Amino acid sequence: MGGWAIAVHGGAGVDPNLPTHTQEEAKKLLTRCLNIGISALRSNLPAIDVVELVVKELETDPLFNSGRGSALSAKGTVEMEASIMDGPKRRCGAVSGVTTVKNPISLARLVMDKSPHSYLAFSGAEEFARQQGVETVESDYFITEENVGMLKLAKEANSILFDYRVPIESCSAGAAATDSPLQMNGLPISIYAPETVGCVAVDSQGQCAAATSTGGLMNKMTGRIGDSPIIGAGTYACDLCGVSCTGEGEAIIRGTLAREVAAVMEYKGLNLQQAVDFVINERLDQGFAGLIAVSKNGEVACRFNTNGMFRGCATEDGFMKVGIWN
Amino acid sequence: MGWAIALHGGAGDIPRSLPPERRIPREAALRHCLDIGVVALKANKHPLDVVELVVRELENIPNYNAGRGSVLTTAGTVEMEACIMDGKTKKCGAVSGLTTVVNPISLARLVMEKTSHIYLAFDGAEAFAREQGVETVDPSHFITQENIERLNQAKEANRVQIDYTQPIQKEVKAETHIADGDSQIGTVGCVAVDNHGNLATATSTGGLVNKMVGRIGDTPIIGSGTYANRLCAVSATGKGEEIIRGTVARDVAALMEFKGLSLKEAAAYVVEESTPKGNVGLVAVSATGEVTMAFNTTGMFRACATEDGYTEIGIWPSPQT
Numbered sequence: 001m002g003g004w005a006i007a008v009h010g011g012a013g014v015d016p017n018l019p020t021h022t023q024e025e026a027k028k029l030l031t032r033c034l035n036i037g038i039s040a041l042r043s044n045l046p047a048i049d050v051v052e053l054v055v056k057e058l059e060t061d062p063l064f065n066s067g068r069g070s071a072l073s074a075k076g077t078v079e080m081e082a083s084i085m086d087g088p089k090r091r092c093g094a095v096s097g098v099t100t101v102k103n104p105i106s107l108a109r110l111v112m113d114k115s116p117h118s119y120l121a122f123s124g125a126e127e128f129a130r131q132q133g134v135e136t137v138e139s140d141y142f143i144t145e146e147n148v149g150m151l152k153l154a155k156e157a158n159s160i161l162f163d164y165r166v167p168i169e170s171c172s173a174g175a176a177a178t179d180s181p182l183q184m185n186g187l188p189i190s191i192y193a194p195e196t197v198g199c200v201a202v203d204s205q206g207q208c209a210a211a212t213s214t215g216g217l218m219n220k221m222t223g224r225i226g227d228s229p230i231i232g233a234g235t236y237a238c239d240l241c242g243v244s245c246t247g248e249g250e251a252i253i254r255g256t257l258a259r260e261v262a263a264v265m266e267y268k269g270l271n272l273q274q275a276v277d278f279v280i281n282e283r284l285d286q287g288f289a290g291l292i293a294v295s296k297n298g299e300v301a302c303r304f305n306t307n308g309m310f311r312g313c314a315t316e317d318g319f320m321k322v323g324i325w326n
Numbered sequence: 327m328g329w330a331i332a333l334h335g336g337a338g339d340i341p342r343s344l345p346p347e348r349r350i351p352r353e354a355a356l357r358h359c360l361d362i363g364v365v366a367l368k369a370n371k372h373p374l375d376v377v378e379l380v381v382r383e384l385e386n387i388p389n390y391n392a393g394r395g396s397v398l399t400t401a402g403t404v405e406m407e408a409c410i411m412d413g414k415t416k417k418c419g420a421v422s423g424l425t426t427v428v429n430p431i432s433l434a435r436l437v438m439e440k441t442s443h444i445y446l447a448f449d450g451a452e453a454f455a456r457e458q459g460v461e462t463v464d465p466s467h468f469i470t471q472e473n474i475e476r477l478n479q480a481k482e483a484n485r486v487q488i489d490y491t492q493p494i495q496k497e498v499k500a501e502t503h504i505a506d507g508d509s510q511i512g513t514v515g516c517v518a519v520d521n522h523g524n525l526a527t528a529t530s531t532g533g534l535v536n537k538m539v540g541r542i543g544d545t546p547i548i549g550s551g552t553y554a555n556r557l558c559a560v561s562a563t564g565k566g567e568e569i570i571r572g573t574v575a576r577d578v579a580a581l582m583e584f585k586g587l588s589l590k591e592a593a594a595y596v597v598e599e600s601t602p603k604g605n606v607g608l609v610a611v612s613a614t615g616e617v618t619m620a621f622n623t624t625g626m627f628r629a630c631a632t633e634d635g636y637t638e639i640g641i642w643p644s645p646q647t
Contacts, residue, residue, distance in 0.1 A: 090571040090572075091571070092570065092571060094542075096447065096542075097447065097448060115538060116538075116567075117537065117538060117541045117542075117543075117566075117567060118542075118566070118567045118570050118571070119541065119542040119543075119547075119570070120538060120540045120541055120542070121422065121423065121447055121448065121540045121542055122423060122447065122448040122449070122540055123448070123539065123540060124538055124539035124540010124541060125540050127539060127540070128538065128540070220443070221441065221443060221446060221450055221454065222449065222450035222453065223446045223447045223448055223449055223450015223451050223453070223454070224443045224445065224446055224450060225420075225422075225444075225445040225446070225447055226445075230445075230547055230548065230549075231547065231550070231570050231571070231573070232547070232548075232549040232550060232570075232573040232576060233548065233549065236573075249444070250442070250443065250444050253418070253444050253445070253548050254416040254417070254418060254444075254548070255416075256548065256549035256553070256573065256576045259549055259573045259576055259580075260580075263576070263577070263580040263584060264584060267580060267581065267584035267585045268584045268585075285416075
């Protein structure tokens with residue numbers, strides 16, 4: 001018991017027909033980010049710095065749905081959101097409706113550290129970003145050709161779409177319906193695509209932290225806020241643990257999922273794995289989601305009720321695992 | 327068993343020296359809104375309809391920090407937010423950054439019922455309001471002289487404050503300690519349960535005086551300012567940042583569920599043990615018709631009633647507590 005631990009995710013709900021090369025790319029990215037986090041923990045960086053560092057890396061890579069590579073709103077624009085929480089003292093910061101900030105998670109951190117508030121959104125968040133001098137870019141930096149294609153498909157299917165990196169030529173709204181019976185949020189899994197990215201860590205002082213970042217739902221209404229910036233839903237950290245969730249945002253919000261893990265540990269005395277199992281098994285009702293969590297004792301847990309979740313975890317005693325499927 | 331209802335007009339450092347001309351209209355408003363809610367419950371309206379009705383009324387009253395009478399951002403503008411949740415289904419709706427919508431709580435309800443989303447904000451929320459044809463007005467409708475003065479006061483003191491400080495009379499300001507800007511009020515809310523155990527909660531606010539443009543508080547955050555499940559319905563008020571950190575509304579329900587505390591015990595625990603003094607208040611009802619109104623601030627504008635005839639309207643702690 002004790003020691004550092006870390007977990008990362010790139011989203012829950014994966015197309016079972018995902019091309020092998022894409023699976024490999026995803027695993028490589030998860031491994032790279034995990035190693036960045038492990039190095040940082042080994043050099044005694046506090047958990048709050050570690051989770052920010054790792055999520056920045058995930059935002060910068062266009063593979064997953066956050067920062068560059070974010071899913072597009074119904075208007076074809078990017079509206080990113082993120083939140084971060086520091087276990088000791090439960091300080092937190094969140095942003096929504098971010099359109100030019102290269103690393104939304106870092107802006108969320110600044111809200112936590114440099115503003116009198118916990119959550120800033122839209123033009124107020126962008127204004128704060130300028131005041132703070134964070135790196136900003138033109139909005140088209142975040143938009144990828146693949147996502148432009150996915151948005152078209154989603155509009156054809158006329159439904160909300162989670163995003164995923166399936167190359168356009170290998171899927172279509174029609175083929176999708178027949179390819180697989182699996183569905184998420186009412187969509188065939190090959191159009192449905194995750195994600196959100198996140199990282200949780202506990203350092204060798206037993207301090208926990210959590211960070212989550214996303215572009216949100218493909219084809220979402222402009223102004224739609226999901227679970228990722230909602231403290232207690234997509235992100236939570238306290239003395240006992242750090243949690244980051246991914247999946248159907250509305251189900252995660254209703255279930256106050258991240259807080260739930262900590263609450264059953266705190267009020268029912270469950271250990272991390274028991275808490276995580278309980279929450280995924282009992283608290284999702286009809287919803288689909290996954291989460292990663294660490295405890296102050298150096299434990300790590302990942303759990304999901306979807307068919308897959310891009311994830312990786314490692315502990316100080318040498319355990320390390322990266323995976324996609326169950 | 328039986329119906330129960332509770333509502334609040336904000337918790338904070340409400341001075342006992344609050345002059346009658348400021349206290350009486352607010353008490354009358356609480357009484358009026360309580361009556362509306364009770365009549366609706368007696369007419370068998372669903373708690374979701376009851377809480378929306380009551381909060382709409384509170385939003386329309388300029389003395390409370392929601393809808394008309396909302397406090398101002400640092401730019402002198404109004405950015406309103408609201409949230410509604412149904413206990414049995416845990417369906418919910420939330421809005422933030424509204425500038426023209428007369429009743430934010432009703433827009434939150436439309437988000438819940440007419441979209442596949444839970445939360446819409448700023449331009450997107452305003453656009454949805456127009457699509458839905460809800461009543462909108464010029465932003466100046468919401469701004470009151472009192473709040474302009476509060477903002478000036480806050481800027482002078484260079485602080486963010488939760489409202490209900492006396493905006494004028496500088497002599498009074500010097501005498502009373504409330505002038506330090508830490509008075510912590512704001513937000514209106516209502517919770518209700520009918521005699522079938524249906525529960526609902528609704529909260530609405532203009533936020534913090536002199537808040538940064540774009541600042542979102544606890545009100546629209548499910549689990550923080552607003553929460554309902556099969557056990558209880560909760561609406562919180564006070565310093566938003568503390569309520570978020572403390573996931574206040576969810577915690578009341580979690581303590582009941584996981585530690586077997588009663589509604590009263592759970593609410594008392596949250597305001598006395600889990601959150602810093604001077605920051606938080608809440609109203610809550612349980613599926614079995616209990617009601618509680620708890621706060622760790624100097625006062626909380628509040629009112630409640632239960633089917634067995636109990637009624638309470640108050641500002642400061644009741645003598646027996």
